[in-house]
Amino acid sequence: MQPRTSIALECAYFDADRCRSCTLLPTPYERQLADKQRAVEAALPAMAWDAPHASAVGGFRNKAKMAVAGTVDAPTIGILAADGSGIDLQACPLHEAPIVAAMPVLERLVREARLTPYDVPSRRGELKLLIVTASPDGELAVRLVLRSTESLSRIRKHLGVLDALPIASLSANLQPEHKAVLEGEEELLLAGDGVLVMRVNGIGLRLRPRSFFQTNTAVAAGLYRQATAWIDEAAPASVLDLYCGVGGFALHAARSGRRVEGVEVTAEAIDAARESAAELGADASFSVGDATAVDLEGARAPELVVVNPPRRGIGALAARLDASAVDRVLYSSCNPDSLARDLAAMPGFRPVRGRVFDMFPHTGHAEVLVELERR
Missing domain, CATH: 3.40.50.150 (Vaccinia Virus protein VP39)
Structure with missing residues (x-):
């Protein structure tokens, strides 16, 4: 219907x-x-x-591409203003409910793992984006777009923060360049099996981190x-x-x-x-x-x-x-x-x-x- x-x-x-x-x-x-x-x-x-x-x-969008800005202790997760500052949109009503529910938990990971948000004007910082995809079964694939591997050990140390989330795949994408490129060529799996199953009309379509799917x-x-x-x-x-x-x-x-x-x-x-x-x-x-x-x-x-x-x-x-x-x-x-x-x-x-x-x-x-x- x-x-x-x-x-x-x-x-x-x-x-x-x-x-x-x-x-x-x-x-x-x-x-x-x-x-x-x-x-x-x-x-x-x-x-x-x-x-x-x-x-x-509302609540129809299965994928959130969220720019991370602000500071380690007060990060914003959403979009960037014209001056490069962050605008927090964690409760965006376009996103499916599991994505909205995941945002405060991901913010906690940013703070506890001390992931310095990337600052566009100064070209400094580590974490550029959080990309979250939700399946019809409510599972999540989470990608952290980072500039380097510098923070990976801290992320792994604090993965318990994410235990409350139904994560099927957690990965880090390395994008070191200072330009408007969404992701880099290297993807490192941190948790899960790297596959999010999108069950559509009874067919289990498998998404890996770099796969395209309608939003x-x-x-x-x-x-x-x-x-x-x-x-x-x-x-x-x-x-x-x-x-x-x-x-x-x-x-x-x-x-x-x-x-x-x-x-x-x-x-x-x-x-x-x-x-x-x-x-x-x-x-x-x-x-x-x-x-x-x-x-x-x-x-x-x-x-x-x-x-x-x-x-x-x-x-x-x-x-x-x-x-x-x-x-x-x-x-x-x-x-x-x-x-x-x-x-x-x-x-x-x-x-x-x-x-x-x-x-x-x-x-x-x-x-x-x-x-x-x-x-």
């Missing part, structure tokens, strides 16, 4: 002018959704549209259900999932018994997808590779391709798909502008239908699923 859309979200941070990240918060949610639908329709070619998939207005689990579940329904209607013998991540679209499609392959550049995500496929007993194979360079011709050319690219879109892959033997494409996009550009580069396909999935309430961002068929 779709969430009710008439309930306004109360946010003390917005009311106090401490955080304005949710630019559309004063706008009634029904109007937000209608405006988003109109904007997406205006940006894309004419097609049939299903009713947009609404979100809960709105309930709406992501709806997106996967919709894509699977359209795939089942088309009834292709084979499906290729490009930019497959941990295998969300591919593993859902494989449950109907068809042959499915997935390609993703991140080896960690591919390992996770393979483990999930083995657990399901699915006829799905996954490989590490460049999605834009996959062979789309020959006897094993897929009948249907799913693409779920980054915000920049699929680029040169659009022309390759257009010239291929592929009959049908499902395109999941978080950027209607790049989606429009890519559709224009595929004149051999006709947009059949689309649907907006509101992953990001109170902002202008939209996730869109579009079905294309060969003309």
Whole structure:
């Protein structure tokens, strides 16, 4: 059942002018959704549209990326002001309840392990970010983004602080550079097995620390259900999932018994997808590779391709798909502008239908699923 859309979200941070990240918060949610639908329709070619998939207005975000500032004895966990000072947002109403409950405990770890918050103006300090992800089962994956290994022994000494939290994975990411880069290349596991299971529509998708997953689990579940329904209607013998991540679209499609392959550049995500496929007993194979360079011709050319690219879109892959033997494409996009550009580069396909999935309430961002068929 779709969430009710008439309930306004109360946010003390917005009311106090401490955080304005949710630019559309004063706008009634029904109007937000209608405006988003109109904007997406205006940006894309004419097609049939299903009713947009609404979100809960609060408590929907499964991931918190919190900048740490202030001092060891009085840290702030939230965002940074324009001058680099910290704004504490530990009780942000967008986050799922387990994340909000974890924040005071994580603050205690910062204080007791003497983790000096990173100060942007002076370029000094150790702890840059706390990244917390919650699973549908209420488990947590916690990442501490540090500048060095200097504090690791103190963190390990004080891990008992976190005993009250249902932590499946605790890791430290090393990001020594003085620039706006979210994370570094090195990840050190400190506790747990390094895997957070996101159980979506009965499929256990495995997230490791550097894996991507949609930040709105309930709406992501709806997106996967919709894509699977359209795939089942088309009834292709084979499906290729490009930019497959941990295998969300591919593993859902494989449950109907068809042959499915997935390609993703991140080896960690591919390992996770393979483990999930083995657990399901699915006829799905996954490989590490460049999605834009996959062979789309020959006897094993897929009948249907799913693409779920980054915000920049699929680029040169659009022309390759257009010239291929592929009959049908499902395109999941978080950027209607790049989606429009890519559709224009595929004149051999006709947009059949689309649907907006509101992953990001109170902002202008939209996730869109579009079905294309060969003309």
